[in-house]
Amino acid sequence: MTTPAPMSIETFKQIRDFIYEKSGIFVPDNKKYFLENRLGRRIQEKGLKSYDDYAYVLKYGLDKAELVKLFDLVTTNETFFFREPQQFEVFGKELMTKIISENTASGRKDIKVWSAASSTGEEPYTIAIVLMEKPELANFKKEIFASDISESVLASARNGIYGSYATRNIPEPYLKKYFTNTGSNFVISQSIKSLVKFMKINLTDEKETRSIRGVDVVFCRNVLIYFDDKAKQKAVSLIYDALRPKGYLFVGTSESLHNITRAFRPVVINKVIVYQKA
Numbered sequence: 001m002t003t004p005a006p007m008s009i010e011t012f013k014q015i016r017d018f019i020y021e022k023s024g025i026f027v028p029d030n031k032k033y034f035l036e037n038r039l040g041r042r043i044q045e046k047g048l049k050s051y052d053d054y055a056y057v058l059k060y061g062l063d064k065a066e067l068v069k070l071f072d073l074v075t076t077n078e079t080f081f082f083r084e085p086q087q088f089e090v091f092g093k094e095l096m097t098k099i100i101s102e103n104t105a106s107g108r109k110d111i112k113v114w115s116a117a118s119s120t121g122e123e124p125y126t127i128a129i130v131l132m133e134k135p136e137l138a139n140f141k142k143e144i145f146a147s148d149i150s151e152s153v154l155a156s157a158r159n160g161i162y163g164s165y166a167t168r169n170i171p172e173p174y175l176k177k178y179f180t181n182t183g184s185n186f187v188i189s190q191s192i193k194s195l196v197k198f199m200k201i202n203l204t205d206e207k208e209t210r211s212i213r214g215v216d217v218v219f220c221r222n223v224l225i226y227f228d229d230k231a232k233q234k235a236v237s238l239i240y241d242a243l244r245p246k247g248y249l250f251v252g253t254s255e256s257l258h259n260i261t262r263a264f265r266p267v268v269i270n271k272v273i274v275y276q277k278a
């Protein structure tokens, strides 16, 4: 198999625009090498000769399977348990106290959380562990929706088997309580798995996000960075619709909704910014 010749600027723009239109992911001009690296092998696998041929397939011969493959290739799926732990501290303590009293006041005995770019599952399973550790929630129905645009990360999330890299930040007592150590891997327990419902949702697609409604908290971390402002605005307004009145949103600690929306009010709790639906 031969490596395809470098991508022309014109083909780059064609493929880049296609990816943007389907996912909101924006590949800037100086990242042409990123698309060449990610798509080069796929072109060989498909027996195509050039990036031009691949652009042609996307335009005229696209089937669902190729779109699934493309999303797998262009997404960055880095994640691990208890990533940005100060957010989970605030979520499990101050925020949970507020939510329990707000929901109880409105006659609810449940809590719903959405991990909106869940990747391989570490984030929604961390949320589930935090909820399981709250005795006050013992009589509450706990539901965690976890979604991603990439089918392959969802398949791996449903398996719930993790290596030492993903699990390195898990406090030892939780590792013992919620995982089985097989010697080479850590397998998540059924008690945690059963709280999480995985589904494929493109965060910039109105129809797909419509299945999530009335959630108390959304975690949308480390995904908006791959979008341009227009796609960020779209995703954030769809998240707004999914939240219950006065619901809460976490974005990654290096991300901000400044200049993106006024529909959320930033609230600082213990140095952590939480966005509240206005």
Ligand SMILES: C[S@@+](CC[C@H](N)C(=O)[O-])C[C@H]1O[C@@H](n2cnc3c(N)ncnc32)[C@H](O)[C@@H]1O
Binding pocket: 023, 024, 025, 075, 076, 077, 078, 079, 080, 083, 116, 117, 118, 119, 120, 123, 147, 148, 149, 150, 153, 201, 202, 203, 204, 220, 221, 222, 223, 226, 252
């Ligand atoms: C870097 S991971 C973040 C995982 C986790 N939220 C965290 O902070 O550790 C980004 C995830 O966003 C997903 N993603 C990218 N574009 C998306 C879109 N338009 N809709 C839903 N998920 C998307 C990718 O597939 C990837 O799994």
